[in-house]
Amino acid sequence: MVNETDIILFIVVGSVVVLLLIATIVVFTATYNKLLFSKESVHNLALKSKELELLKSTIDAQESEREKIALNLHDEVGPLLSSVKFKLAKYKRDFKSGKLNEDSFAEDSDFIDLIIQNVRGVSHDLSSQHVVKFGLAKAIETFASGINGIQCLVVSELDEEKRLNKTMSRNLYCVLLELINNSIKHDNPSWFEIEFFEEDGSIKIRINHDGVGLTSESFESYEAESTGLGLSSIKTRLVLLGGTLSFSKINEMANTEIVVPYD
Amino acid sequence: MSNQVFRWINEIGILSGFVPFMALFFVIKKVHHYMWWTLFCILLTWLLSDCLTWFFARKSMNTYIIYNCYAIISTCFYALLFYDLNQSRPFRKVLLVVFGVYVIFSVWYISASHSWFKPVPIIDIFTGLLPLILSLLFFYELFKSLRVPNLLKYPYYWINSAVMVHFGVTFFAYIFMEILYQKEDLFQYIYLIIIISNIVYNILFARGLWLMKRT
Numbered sequence: 001m002v003n004e005t006d007i008i009l010f011i012v013v014g015s016v017v018v019l020l021l022i023a024t025i026v027v028f029t030a031t032y033n034k035l036l037f038s039k040e041s042v043h044n045l046a047l048k049s050k051e052l053e054l055l056k057s058t059i060d061a062q063e064s065e066r067e068k069i070a071l072n073l074h075d076e077v078g079p080l081l082s083s084v085k086f087k088l089a090k091y092k093r094d095f096k097s098g099k100l101n102e103d104s105f106a107e108d109s110d111f112i113d114l115i116i117q118n119v120r121g122v123s124h125d126l127s128s129q130h131v132v133k134f135g136l137a138k139a140i141e142t143f144a145s146g147i148n149g150i151q152c153l154v155v156s157e158l159d160e161e162k163r164l165n166k167t168m169s170r171n172l173y174c175v176l177l178e179l180i181n182n183s184i185k186h187d188n189p190s191w192f193e194i195e196f197f198e199e200d201g202s203i204k205i206r207i208n209h210d211g212v213g214l215t216s217e218s219f220e221s222y223e224a225e226s227t228g229l230g231l232s233s234i235k236t237r238l239v240l241l242g243g244t245l246s247f248s249k250i251n252e253m254a255n256t257e258i259v260v261p262y263d
Numbered sequence: 264m265s266n267q268v269f270r271w272i273n274e275i276g277i278l279s280g281f282v283p284f285m286a287l288f289f290v291i292k293k294v295h296h297y298m299w300w301t302l303f304c305i306l307l308t309w310l311l312s313d314c315l316t317w318f319f320a321r322k323s324m325n326t327y328i329i330y331n332c333y334a335i336i337s338t339c340f341y342a343l344l345f346y347d348l349n350q351s352r353p354f355r356k357v358l359l360v361v362f363g364v365y366v367i368f369s370v371w372y373i374s375a376s377h378s379w380f381k382p383v384p385i386i387d388i389f390t391g392l393l394p395l396i397l398s399l400l401f402f403y404e405l406f407k408s409l410r411v412p413n414l415l416k417y418p419y420y421w422i423n424s425a426v427m428v429h430f431g432v433t434f435f436a437y438i439f440m441e442i443l444y445q446k447e448d449l450f451q452y453i454y455l456i457i458i459i460s461n462i463v464y465n466i467l468f469a470r471g472l473w474l475m476k477r478t
């Protein structure tokens with residue numbers, strides 16, 4: 001027969017083992033949840049700071065657009081309209097003295113065209129509605145045709161109605177404008193070739209030119225050093241679209257590629 | 264404790280084995296077929312060994328051969344379960360080697376000592392220890408990666424807990440087995456603890472399987 005002490009000892013040891021096992025699982029679960037919570041907190045904080053950075057960049061980009069518009073109005077449209085005012089005063093004087101004739105208005109039509117062109121430029125900066133109306137490729141083609149002294153070819157195989165929504169079109173238009181303007185300013189190209197096409201579930205836009213060009217590394221370093229808002233505006237817009245931007249140089253031809261997934 | 268009560272608890276323990284087995288059929292399309300068959304084999308060997316042991320024990324026949332075969336086969340299925348759960352290549356290699364050695368050693372040892380119809384404490388200890396270590400390693404891997412957002416809704420957390428509780432208890436019981444075989448009255452108590460751990464195992468396993476329905 002088993003004595004009572006043996007049974008008690010066995011029950012005590014057995015209970016301790018079972019409790020230890022259950023305690024292991026409970027402690028594991030509690031510690032796991034605690035660690036997960038702290039990991040999530042750090043992750044959320046990082047996400048929030050990234051969102052704030054994005055918001056700041058967006059506000060900065062908007063501010064930059066406003067400054068650009070103000071500068072256009074002040075430096076270009078303003079003086080032209082002042083000239084019109086002076087001319088009108090001159091015409092008034094000439095009219096009184098009987099000197100006003102048809103030849104006096106000869107240059108005025110071109111002058112007014114210049115003002116219209118400037119106002120249109122400002123209007124384009126204010127709203128990219130024409131992108132939505134005519135399509136991204138067409139809008140870029142229109143923009144490129146206005147660049148003096150640089151040949152530009154736009155090729156599109158993109159079904160824009162299916163693949164591009166308004167937000168994508170507007171943001172891509174602004175990104176392309178900024179990239180083209182930067183290239184004209186820094187790379188000194190004599191021609192541009194812009195291709196729009198679809199590949200692997202993404203929209204790809206490739207800009208080729210014969211200028212100096214950039215590499216992805218040099219772009220990163222320019223972006224880090226730059227105090228201007230153009231580069232950060234490009235990055236912000238691409239982040240919003242979930243897209244990527246890469247630079248390369250093959251056989252003396254500079255290549256910039258934008259890849260944006262559908263939706 | 265009267266024999267009648269002991270028998271009832273034993274039968275409840277055996278019947279509880281049907282719960283996870285049935286739950287498994289509800290998740291047939293929710294689990295990868297390899298994992299489903301592994302779980303099926305674990306639960307089938309579990310249920311089959313319990314039912315056969317119960318059936319032959321009622322006829323007062325020696326059932327140790329059923330238990331010894333079950334111990335080796337089921338341990339291999341647990342190895343397969345953890346092989347599938349852990350994606351680390353070195354871990355998988357070690358697992359295959361360890362369980363290969365375990366199977367070869369067990370078969371050789373039981374045959375060499377002509378113990379197919381006898382209890383073999385050393386094999387029993389390994390049978391409890393190996394799945395226990397694997398379940399602890401699985402918890403450690405979960406802990407290290409923190410890859411599961413809600414542990415209580417993760418099916419394999421429950422299945423692993425079932426394995427840990429059951430094999431923890433049986434490992435403890437097997438350590439004392441050598442002494443207990445000599446004291447038949449006390450053996451009944453330890454067997455009772457194993458039956459209760461069987462019931463807990465079946466409930467936790469079924470809970471894990473049931474959660475797979477939502478995945």
